[in-house]
Amino acid sequence: AQRVTQPEKLLSVFKGAPVELKCNYSYSGSPELFWYVQYSRQRLQLLLRHISRESIKGFTADLNKGETSFHLKKPFAQEEDSAMYYCALNQAGTALIFGKGTTLSVSS
């Protein structure tokens, strides 16, 4: 069965520290993966997708098919990065399956 696992409910780091939000997936086909973010009192929004291989707000994510992972990384966390982060898998091109999310808290 298709599944997205985010093992950490909460990740707390200090400003300037590196961040890695973990995401593992289970999918029989060729995966299409995304990271979505929800800042306080804002709508859930797309952060980045693995196909574009771009860096958004300093975040990058690499798809590792061997380890079935799509971890989100940022070398130096900022306080404005504090938010809820969701990893998502595009199932059959018609449904996004989300992990349960990780709350990132960045303190000074």
Place this chain on the structure above:
Amino acid sequence: KAGVTQTPRYLIKTRGQQVTLSCSPISGHRSVSWYQQTPGQGLQFLFEYFSETQRNKGNFPGRFSGRQFSNSRSEMNVSTLELGDSALYLCASSSGLAPNTGELFFGEGSRLTVL
């Protein structure tokens, strides 16, 4: 460009009642997806509609249903409400066409409380 609009934003119902939630997608978007968000289960996929047809369905009981109109607006209905249906119901729209099927634009949600 107006964002995804959901109505009503908040509602309170009692067990056994039914509820209808509405979603207006971004202009030009033909796909509408619905999600149930709860603290324990996170975001769970309910169903996706594209051009008035249900293309995919999550693992929810038949009490949960939806439809899409010719103008792409969508409604979802929950009948015989149970306490466990209390949740934030999120609607998201997209073009529905590859390669952008995973780029969803979310509404603010409809907060349903079942007493």
